[in-house]
Amino acid sequence: MAPGETDASGLTADVDVTEEGVREQGVSPRRIPQATVVRLPTYRRLLEEFGRSGLSTISSEMLAAAAHMNAAKVRKDLSLLGSFGTRGSGYDRDFLIGQIDLALGLDRVWPVVIVGMGNLGRALANSTRFAGQNFEVVAMLDADPDLVGQEVANGVIRPFGELGAIASSRPLAIGVVTTPADVAQDVADQLVAAGVHSLLVFAPRVIDVPRGVMVRYVDLGIELQVMSFYQSRRERQGEDHDMAVLGSVGLAGPPGD
Amino acid sequence: MAPGETDASGLTADVDVTEEGVREQGVSPRRIPQATVVRLPTYRRLLEEFGRSGLSTISSEMLAAAAHMNAAKVRKDLSLLGSFGTRGSGYDRDFLIGQIDLALGLDRVWPVVIVGMGNLGRALANSTRFAGQNFEVVAMLDADPDLVGQEVANGVIRPFGELGAIASSRPLAIGVVTTPADVAQDVADQLVAAGVHSLLVFAPRVIDVPRGVMVRYVDLGIELQVMSFYQSRRERQGEDHDMAVLGSVGLAGPPGD
DNA sequence: GTGTGTGAACTTGTTCACAGCG
DNA sequence: CGCTGTGAACAAGTTCACACAC
Known part of the structure; x- marks a missing residue:
């Protein structure tokens, strides 16, 4: 296969994605499909960069080029939020x-809350993404007494038992x-x-949760596989396929061509 | 919305997923859709666990229950690899x-090769997933002279300049x-x-690559967003939606119901 | 009878193509 | 005339439902 880009996530592990409970209640402009939700952060980031x-x-064409995607998709995604563009020029x-x-x-x-302060938990706690504007790490927990008390990022690791x-x-x-x-x-x-x-799970395990709780998985093992x-396809067949981009976190696609 | 499960990835960031170059050439049994590829590692892991x-x-029903998904999907996925099941009993x-x-x-x-040995790079280098059976970290590189020479996992960090x-x-x-x-x-x-x-990119950036190169993104910022x-939907609307599971690495879906 | 394999229906997501606003 | 917004066509992915093999 020629590598193309995938979209991402890769590991959709789940089930049950009902769209109930959500249907229009005044506040939500329109139903926003998950595929779009996952792309909005990327558009946001690119818009910040263009601003610099x-x-x-910015036109849908510019955003599309920067995100490596189709302009019609960008317009359709953005139109779900409302009609914010100006015909003839683009979006403010x-x-x-x-x-x-x-x-x-x-x-x-x-x-x-981050639970599991091993290498990965620490890396995340130190990440600007977690310590950023809209997310605040209010607790870093671990069951290991050796880790409890250690300073990480801007805080200290506390016993998992203190969660309640x-x-x-x-x-x-x-x-x-983690x-x-x-x-x-x-x-x-x-x-x-x-x-x-909402749970962001890095452990390679399918997690059971009651309805109403969202779980997203980030599984490095799946990514590698x-x-x-x-990679093995490419080697089995001649070279020069066209792979593109896939996304794990929902970004990217399989190496298509 | 009720949380359901998503499938994942969430951030499909990409583009160009052409399926060329790959078409049947003797070796590949059949065309395997990306959605299936992403689920195979999960089936594999669950099979290992059942073995223990x-x-x-194992029947498709058992695998489906363990993976929180539809049995027909499991059968369809597996049938793409060949007809390995035994009617009446299941799969060996x-x-x-x-x-x-x-x-x-x-x-x-x-x-x-891992490039960028900060917290995240180190966490990955120490991960059993990376040091596992089918993947071998042959080099850990960083441009920072302070990091070069440090021991991590089973090796030492070398200068990025030595890549060639x-x-x-x-x-x-x-x-x-990273x-x-x-x-x-x-x-x-x-x-x-x-x-x-094949590139697994953790940096929040769209990467340009020539055709034939696959890129998958894992973006923690997107996951959180x-x-x-x-989460904000759930709070805007009444409670008790039905969220399910979403996957980042391709596992999971949006909190549906 | 039990559970696979799969066509057909359906749902979700993507791309096209164009009407129409600025 | 440029670029948005969107219906309609298309493609991908999921679920159903059932014939059939063991």
Whole structure:
């Protein structure tokens, strides 16, 4: 196969993606498909970058070129947020960023808990993405007594057992699970009990959650195996296929051509 | 929306997923859609786990329940590899694992290079997934002189400038980019020049690659923003939606219901 | 009877192509 | 005339439902 770009995620592990509960209730402009939701952050980032170049108006064609995708897709995605473009010129950068933020819920700060402070948990805690504008790491937990008490990023690692206490002193929205696979389900259960409704799981394990709780998986093993698949194809067949881009986090596609 | 499960990836960032170059050439049994490729590693892992429970025959229903998905999907996916099931009983675990390995190219070891040995690069180098059976980290590079020479996992960090030399002494297949975003494109260019045909990019940046090179993205920022989207929906609307599971690495879906 | 393999229906996502606004 | 917004065509992915093999 020629490598093309994939879109991403790769590992859709799941099930049950019902779109209920959500249907128009005044607030939501329109139903936004998941495929679009996943692309909005990329558009947002590119708009920021264009801004640094001094551009204040950006066309779907420019965004599409920068994101390596089809302009019609960009327009369709953006039109789901409302009709913000100006025919003949394009979209006003600042206004569009504001609208994307509104759609993504980036008009507030979400409290995040990270459970499992090994190498990966630490890397995430130090990431600007986690410590950024809209997300605040309110707790870093681990069951290992040797790790408890250590300073990481701007805080200290606390015992996993304190989760309940932390949850009663302040609301928690997102839980990041960077523990070994064998305890991931138990950790997830306790996070859900603590009020977390969104889980980002790095452990290679399918997690059971009650309805209403969202789970997204980031699985490095799957990523590598997907690459192995395309790489072995390329070697089996002649060279020069055309691979493109795939995305894990939902970005990218399989090496198509 | 009720949280459902998503499938994942979330961030499909890409483009160009052409399926050329690949079409049937004797070796490939049949065309395997990307959606299936991404799920094969999960089936493989679940089969391993069932094996530990002593089961030697597994039905699509069992796999589906464990993976939180539809049994018909499991059967359709597996049937693309060939007709390995036995009607009335199910699939022979060991044989099926072998067939999945064959399809995924896990019958050999792929040389991996990691560029950017900050927290994340180190976490990956220490990961069993990277140091596992089918992947071998043959080089850990960084441009920072302070990091060069440090021991990580089973090796030592070398200067990024040595990439070319390393590539001429042994073939490289997969490149992992865990550098800051501003140098990611340059690093990718050099990896491609060194013969790498698959890139796993953690930097929040769209990467340009020539045809034939596959890029998959893992973007934590996108993951968090996708969670923010569904979380803010849930709060805007009544509670109790039904979210499910989404996958980043391609596993999971949007919180549907 | 049990569970696979698969055509057909359906749903989701992408691309085209063009009407129409600025 | 340029670029958005969008219906309509298309492609990909999922689920159903059932014939058939064991």
